[in-house]
Amino acid sequence: MKLMKFGSSGIRGIANQEITSELAVQIGRAVGAVCNRVVVGCDTRRAAEMIEYAVVSGLLSVGCRVTRVNMVTTPTLAYAARNHDCGIMVTASHNPPEYIGVKLFNPDGMAFDREQQTTIEELIKDRNPELASWKDMQEVRTDKNAVSDHISMILSKVSIKRKMKVVVDSGCGAASLTTPYLLREMGCDVITLNSQPDGFFPGRGVEPKEENLFALQALVSSTNADIGIAHDGDADRMVAVDERGEMVSNDKLLAFFGEYEAEKKMVVPVDASMLIDAVLPNVEIIRTRVGDVFVAEEIKKTGADFGGEASGTWIFPKVSYCPDGVYAASRLVELLSSTTEKFADKLSSMPEYVIKRGSVLHRGNMDKIEEELLALNFSGIDTIDGFRLTFDDVWVLVRPSGTEPLIRITVEGKTKQLVDELYNKIYKIIKG
Numbered sequence: 001m002k003l004m005k006f007g008s009s010g011i012r013g014i015a016n017q018e019i020t021s022e023l024a025v026q027i028g029r030a031v032g033a034v035c036n037r038v039v040v041g042c043d044t045r046r047a048a049e050m051i052e053y054a055v056v057s058g059l060l061s062v063g064c065r066v067t068r069v070n071m072v073t074t075p076t077l078a079y080a081a082r083n084h085d086c087g088i089m090v091t092a093s094h095n096p097p098e099y100i101g102v103k104l105f106n107p108d109g110m111a112f113d114r115e116q117q118t119t120i121e122e123l124i125k126d127r128n129p130e131l132a133s134w135k136d137m138q139e140v141r142t143d144k145n146a147v148s149d150h151i152s153m154i155l156s157k158v159s160i161k162r163k164m165k166v167v168v169d170s171g172c173g174a175a176s177l178t179t180p181y182l183l184r185e186m187g188c189d190v191i192t193l194n195s196q197p198d199g200f201f202p203g204r205g206v207e208p209k210e211e212n213l214f215a216l217q218a219l220v221s222s223t224n225a226d227i228g229i230a231h232d233g234d235a236d237r238m239v240a241v242d243e244r245g246e247m248v249s250n251d252k253l254l255a256f257f258g259e260y261e262a263e264k265k266m267v268v269p270v271d272a273s274m275l276i277d278a279v280l281p282n283v284e285i286i287r288t289r290v291g292d293v294f295v296a297e298e299i300k301k302t303g304a305d306f307g308g309e310a311s312g313t314w315i316f317p318k319v320s321y322c323p324d325g326v327y328a329a330s331r332l333v334e335l336l337s338s339t340t341e342k343f344a345d346k347l348s349s350m351p352e353y354v355i356k357r358g359s360v361l362h363r364g365n366m367d368k369i370e371e372e373l374l375a376l377n378f379s380g381i382d383t384i385d386g387f388r389l390t391f392d393d394v395w396v397l398v399r400p401s402g403t404e405p406l407i408r409i410t411v412e413g414k415t416k417q418l419v420d421e422l423y424n425k426i427y428k429i430i431k432g
């Protein structure tokens with residue numbers, strides 16, 4: 001068995017090829033070596049139960065106390081972790097249907113950090129767990145209230161000011177049994193799409209991006225709904241469609257949430273749009289490494305009020321350090337219900353920037369590229385994740401991919417000409 005490494009989103013791969021029940025038993029034993037009480041949940045994937053039962057078996061074999069919450073969203077599991085030493089979510093998030101994975105959470109909803117994941121990896125590698133005596137093996141508990149507890153927590157924090165008509169596209173993922181019910185409890189008129197849990201994901205691609213959401217867009221406009229909501233497979237992500245049926249840019253949604261949530265500080269990744277700075281001139285914008293786990297860690301470290309990523313992850317530390325797409329959906333509906341301004345009008349009032357993203361095949365080292373980048377006449381530099389250089393009215397991020405032999409380029413600026421010029425200049429530097 002090849003040793004799988006935990007990444008910033010836990011461990012993920014193709015079921016029965018990279019992620020096997022043998023590996024899942026090892027993960028269960030490793031987690032059980034450092035945690036005594038563990039809550040386990042899974043998403044709607046075909047391989048989820050196979051992996052879940054194996055994880056539970058591993059946990060029990062080292063004498064761990066296990067509570068199962070069955071099929072839930074990732075934020076539901078992260079919320080359930082508050083009563084345990086750790087939460088284990090069996091999910092492959094927004095990956096295609098053949099994938100499965102495991103993600104580990106602390107009681108405060110924060111995903112395991114690098115150090116904690118390394119500990120688990122080393123315990124798996126050692127393959128020398130201290131197995132429990134038969135007398136110390138525990139019974140598995142089942143908690144059927146995890147979803148309603150999560151919903152009740154959210155209901156205690158949000159309320160709508162007027163009736164809202166909402167279309168929810170759960171993508172046949174774990175949100176199917178959560179978000180539509182929550183919004184109905186809030187008093188919304190809810191129309192569902194792809195809200196039957198199904199591991200074949202027959203309705204649409206699992207990732208909530210525009211090419212997968214044309215049915216949601218059409219349904220929002222044909223039903224004259226106020227808003228459309230879509231999740232990924234485990235609902236830590238949420239994206240929106242405005243009342244015209246147009247996709248809301250996630251950069252704009254990040255700024256929109258920021259206006260209400262961020263009093264002093266807000267955390268975004270280094271590739272976030274300059275729109276955030278323009279819309280929130282009085283908020284300290286902290287940029288960190290790309291990845292929602294890094295955003296969450298930085299929020300905790302700096303005591304920021306809010307943070308998120310343009311992938312559709314929104315982190316409200318007053319609720320959890322886990323990105324909660326279910327809470328984000330209800331909060332968005334609440335905010336829209338409390339204003340008479342049309343969402344589309346609000347969005348079009350925000351500044352528009354041109355953004356261009358691409359990548360260059362590159363296997364060599366970064367030294368020569370770094371040298372040439374540093375010789376450019378920039379006004380600001382951030383090296384927390386690759387090189388982010390700021391010029392007048394345009395910036396670029398040059399970042400080696402963590403998983404492929406690629407260097408990724410993001411350029412954003414006030415005009416297409418500025419963006420194209422800088423993009424081409426950087427492209428030539430990388431090509432050499």
Ligand code: MG
Nearest residue numbers: 093094232236
């Ligand atoms: Mg996800």
